[in-house]
Amino acid sequence: MKAMLLDTICNVAENPEPLAPTDVDRPVPSDGEVLIKISACGVCHTELDEIEGRTPPPKLPVIPGHQVTGTVEKTGKRVSKLKAGDRVGVAWIFSACGSCSMCLKGDENLCPGFMATGRDADGGYAEYMTVPESYAFTLPDSVSDIEAAPLLCAGAIGYRSLRLADIENGQRLGLTGFGASAHLVLKMVRHELPDVDVFVFARSPGQREFAVELGAVWAGDTDEDAPERLDSIIDTTPAWKPVVKAMKNLAPGGRLVINAIRKEDADRDYLLNLNYEKHLWDEKEIKSVANVAGRDVSEFLGLAVRANIRPEVETYSLEEANRALYEMKTSKIRGAKVLKIS
Ligand SMILES: [Zn+2]
Ligand SMILES: [Zn+2]
Numbered sequence: 001m002k003a004m005l006l007d008t009i010c011n012v013a014e015n016p017e018p019l020a021p022t023d024v025d026r027p028v029p030s031d032g033e034v035l036i037k038i039s040a041c042g043v044c045h046t047e048l049d050e051i052e053g054r055t056p057p058p059k060l061p062v063i064p065g066h067q068v069t070g071t072v073e074k075t076g077k078r079v080s081k082l083k084a085g086d087r088v089g090v091a092w093i094f095s096a097c098g099s100c101s102m103c104l105k106g107d108e109n110l111c112p113g114f115m116a117t118g119r120d121a122d123g124g125y126a127e128y129m130t131v132p133e134s135y136a137f138t139l140p141d142s143v144s145d146i147e148a149a150p151l152l153c154a155g156a157i158g159y160r161s162l163r164l165a166d167i168e169n170g171q172r173l174g175l176t177g178f179g180a181s182a183h184l185v186l187k188m189v190r191h192e193l194p195d196v197d198v199f200v201f202a203r204s205p206g207q208r209e210f211a212v213e214l215g216a217v218w219a220g221d222t223d224e225d226a227p228e229r230l231d232s233i234i235d236t237t238p239a240w241k242p243v244v245k246a247m248k249n250l251a252p253g254g255r256l257v258i259n260a261i262r263k264e265d266a267d268r269d270y271l272l273n274l275n276y277e278k279h280l281w282d283e284k285e286i287k288s289v290a291n292v293a294g295r296d297v298s299e300f301l302g303l304a305v306r307a308n309i310r311p312e313v314e315t316y317s318l319e320e321a322n323r324a325l326y327e328m329k330t331s332k333i334r335g336a337k338v339l340k341i342s
Contacts, residue, residue, distance in 0.1 A: 179336075
């Protein structure tokens with residue numbers, strides 16, 4: 001089968017073609033696993049974190065990609081729920097131990113044995129992949145494979161961030177960074193919490209315009225102060241300056257939720273601008289979002305149908321994965337990028 005393989009950690013700015021198109025053996029499903037014929041795979045900023053070594057795969061080569069949609073081609077032994085022909089999606093969660101205290105309370109995203117799709121196991125930048133049956137999520141009929149792909153990470157992790165932001169109808173929410181995940185959070189808020197005013201901070205004028213089109217009441221540069229103090233802010237940027245700026249924009253008792261698997265080091269010195277009185281006093285808090293649990297994915301897919309949440313997508317072929325990643329690196333983003341595979 002055709003696959004895009006990562007075999008060396010490198011900087012994408014210096015090496016714009018980090019993935020190599022390669023013919024590899026089609027995987028065989030083990031006990032409890034299903035083999036999926038992939039139709040689409042979303043492109044996520046986390047792929048850049050893997051390629052550039054901020055969250056490196058434990059073994060190379062690996063096939064990246066963790067927003068996978070397709071149909072079950074074949075089932076391994078002891079698969080009970082799914083059968084050939086079922087439409088399924090795979091998210092960042094590939095597996096967890098199932099028996100630790102975190103797994104037992106449904107927080108398997110915090111399991112010490114958490115394995116990520118496309119990092120700890122081969123993912124969806126390929127024609128086929130295998131996954132444990134319990135982490136192949138049934139896709140709603142009303143959403144196409146291309147549209148469902150970005151819902152599986154950008155959407156599900158956005159949903160988890162919004163839950164952790166703990167925002168109530170009538171309060172004010174900020175979004176700093178406006179890529180795939182943030183644009184889906186804005187759509188969710190517009191439907192589920194119609195009296196929440198959303199304020200967007202984004203570097204590119206195009207992203208700011210897009211945010212206003214989707215219903216943000218205000219959009220400014222990452223540097224700007226919002227016209228009002230905000231009850232919660234969700235940060236989806238890879239940088240540190242937006243963290244410091246967001247803390248200043250928070251209202252007393254406000255919470256910043258950082259939805260990024262890793263931060264880049266380029267502007268880490270900016271943290272020295274953190275001033276206790278201006279940025280942390282008044283019981284402001286910071287919380288990270290770690291991975292995604294199975295229930296985030298299934299609950300969000302249900303919400304996406306109820307709220308008719310459709311991502312804005314740009315499609316690429318499997319062989320164009322490097323171009324999609326390079327454009328993401330250089331902030332050419334409107335909505336979500338998806339590889340159309342079959
Ligand atoms: Zn992702
Ligand atoms: Zn566990």
